[in-house]
Amino acid sequence: MSLNNEPIESLKILVADDSATDRLILETIVSKAGHVPVGASDGKEAVEAYQREAPDLVLLDVLMPNMGGIEAAKIIRELAKEDVVPIIFLTALNDIQSLVECLESGGDDFIPKPYNQTVLGSKIKAFGRLRRMHRTLLQQKEQIEANNLHLIQEQTVAKQVFDKIAHTGCLNLGNIRHYMSPLAVFNGDILVSEMSPNGSMVVMLGDFTGHGLPAAIGSMPLATTFYGMVRKGFSIPDILREINQKLNEILPVGFFCCAICVDINFKERRLKVWNGGLPEGFLYRLKDDEYELLPSKHLPLGVLSNQSFNGDCDTFQLEEGDRMFMWSDGAFEARNDDGEMYGEERLHNILYQNKGQSDIFDKILSNVQQHIGSSEKDDDMSLVEIEMRDVDIVASVDHLNEKRQGSLADWYMNFDLPETSLREFDPLPLLMNIISEVPGLRAHRTPLYTVLAELYTNALEHGVLGLSSQLKSTPDGFAKYYETRADRLQSLTKGKVSFSLEHFADEKGGLLVIRVKDSGEGFDINRKSKEKGLDAGKVVTIEENDDFFGRGLQLISNLSQKLTLFEPGNEVEVQYRWDIEE
Template sequence: MADGLNERHYKLALVVDDSVMQCKVLSVLLKEEGYRVYSANDGARGVDMYIKYQPDLVLMDINMPIMNGYEAARQIKSLSKNTLAPLIFITSMDTDQAFIESIEAGGDGILVRPFSPEVFKAKIKSIQRISDLYAQVKSLQQAQQKDAELAEQLMSGVIESRNYALERIGIFKKAADLFSGDIQLTAQCPNGDVNVLLGDFTGHGLRSSIGAIPLAETFRVMTKKGFSLFEIIDQVNAQLYDLLPSDLFLAATFVSVSSHDSTAYVFNAGLPDTYIYDEQGNVKHKIPSSHPPLGVIQQLLPGCQLNVVSVNEADRILLLSDGIIEARNEKGDMYGIERFEQAAISGVKEGDITKSLLADLEDFCGNMVQEDDISLINIPCKGWESPILVAQIQQGDSSLGEYVELAENGAIWQWQVKLTGEKLAKVNPIPMAMGYVHEVEGGGEQWQNLFTVLTELFVNALDHGVLGLNSDLKKEADGFAQYFHERENRLKSLSTGFVELTLSYYAAGNGGRMLIKIKDSGKGFDHQALELSTKQVAIESQQLSGRGILLVSQLCEQLHYQEDGTMVSAEYVIN
């Protein structure tokens, strides 16, 4: 065996024939063609020698003792599933039946005695050309498989390694092929909310995953810059419509969870229902698909909107792809919604939804081959707070008393935008403003609090100034959901009004000072009463009680309302 397998540069042939003379004759002809030859005198011995030497060619007689050629051929072919292992029957049986049985037994050809040496050698060369071609194809397939595995590792690394809070958000995926058509993304918003996406591209395999990287990049970049969930969805749809072929699209569910608001925002476009469970396993909300998969139409359907639901800290949100629901057992039955819901309820009660679901699914499917990608995302509804840089906040001193105006003509740079009418419903200026700040002053965590300040002041100007919304709505059990829907309705019909935002940046030692001015077209309010109540709360409390004017006042050096409350000025210090 050692001289036959160690880095051989020659071809091996195995002759199996009960005639010693025939073995010698065939061996001489094969050696003339450059083969090293081994021989066996019965089928069983032939199978043993095939296992030992793994020859490049087998010549097989049909009628032999102990094991005939047909049975020996079948066993050899079963042992050579990953190679061609060309096998030629050598026989004196010149009948149609012998030819048919030879092919059925796995033979790749048949030679009927008597034949000339020239005919024999021509047959050997012909079968060897086919064997060489098979080896080349096999080598190319192996190289392609290695390239595909490397591409999958790189793609998974680019997509999954950058996901946020993987230690807290339960993500399970099981691909039906090397490349998964499912994609799972998580990212943190500047205000601390968490955005989650579960997507299912058409089909599975490499082709279905071509949109994964641009999708992941768009989702992460827009989330990081503070775009709203709906703005992200709209951009993803437009991008996939332009990028993907017409028969490839993305069924997806987007979720944004806010601990500050005790609210979840959900948009389901073509995936199974999204479930929200309480800690007892009860289904609090079941959110079905309300939009076609993304990338099918150029623009989102008119009137489509997010589902806004109130959540408690102990609640969990469950997203799933249809690979779970449509999984089949040996009888052809689908796993289905009912089985899924029962297993999920048990999982919530037991404290491990994923483990319970997958165990039940595996028990149902048995040994059936997986037909589609399977994905499951389990999201907790607590712990998504704003990444406030507390060290920058001077507790108990909100500086709402004396206000000192900075001279705008001393600013290093200024940035300004004014949105009017329906543009207020379509354009979010805060990511634009932060993008400019990062471009001019560079990125860094020192700007996290500035994002919070800008967002709160702009939203207050838009919601309470232009739209005239009452904050008392948020005090009800489902207050944020009601508030959000009322806000959306008013934005749709908005045709007048404006909000103007101005940033002025001043050098100050090793840092700087940002003067923020926001003017709105609203009726104003009793800002003196608000300032007094806010200052009193700030003095009495040493903790950040949430978002709103109290938080903004704690983050800023100065905060001051003017012009009957229609203009606010804030000074933010950068150390």
């Protein structure tokens, strides 16, 4: 700020002097300097005038009748509180003791009599500046306080939104234990989990680079993509690929998400793991009483373009009692009061020392927290344990079975896949997506997925590609089967699978009729029927638990109410009945 060119700000100045001539002179000097004088002839009047006029600056004579300047100054100081009101004493006194007393009573300066116009003018200017600066400071302080409050409110709201997006899912299932520190959200850690319609539990732990809002913001698209795709039955590679692309597009260079994603199918006791950049996970094998490590084999999400991205998973066969541990590196980086990190070694020691014990999770947690002690500042760890045991999957899917307005009731659709699509496209997520639009059918996603998957596999592999399921009877044949399948699919020049889905809603629930037809030659329904001792006919209906054409149709028959085969064996109809209070 330039002192010479500062704008003249008109101040209201209280002039308290019992001498009428002095007051007249002072008021004149004040007026001539562009300010507004307010006169008072003693201390009492000065205090009253201060309360009434709230002046910017106070000029006080020391010796006045009724109330002296020093006492008046003390009262004015009390009244002014936080506000800075400069008080200048006017005095003909010249002994040092009196001057000291003036300043100690709350005066900011003094002006000796007789008054000098120039000196007084400069002092008024200087104190006006002081007051202005203090006012600015106060305003800024208020602004900062308001901003801070605003920020806290915003974070609270953001946290609520975030919790809604990221912490639904199936984290409350009995076989998952998880810990995320309160700081974790804004430190970029995210934990999401959801049941897939094929009965798999999919869990993902992510750790975004950086801290604060930039780190937290990427978790929104990650969580919504994750939940949306898992519920529709997409596989981990597809989901990871989609998340990778989203993050790659929206995050700035240098920002990415280290993540570990697991898919556990409790029925098949099968674990799939993809680890990109997070510390190695630990898979405890009950039978061997040993750990198997699940190290990072990929770059974090958001680093690579989708052409270079690799979503391949490692697959493990699980047994009851096997347990898996994973964590973000916040656990290693937890510091104690001396700034020493907890470190990977301490964590691994606990894992090995307590191998096979059921309270490892608690031990790790309490050990890290003990290490941190009172410092708490670096506590942003996330820790997850998943145990392989039978869980009631249907119960976990039920929470999605909410009634919704404007949902599908009666509908019909045809969906044809020609050879070009058959080569690349998996139609099941799309079909599951549509089926999920019927609220009551959501809870039936698992059996419906199985039905559709079996029908599609039969139509594609046996119908269009003409593969024989007998190939699969030996381990070697199994590999050969899939080899042939891939070859034929690549060289496929003509072929089609048609889906037709029809849904009828009624008070009790609804009926879903699924028809799948392929372009293949079909098979001899009559011969098979004869073998089974059934009457030959154009249409074969399986209504009961017949051990019919191999496991595929048997399974479908078990899951549905009615299964019908049409001549020449390339078309199947399944009637799936569902009730509301099932």
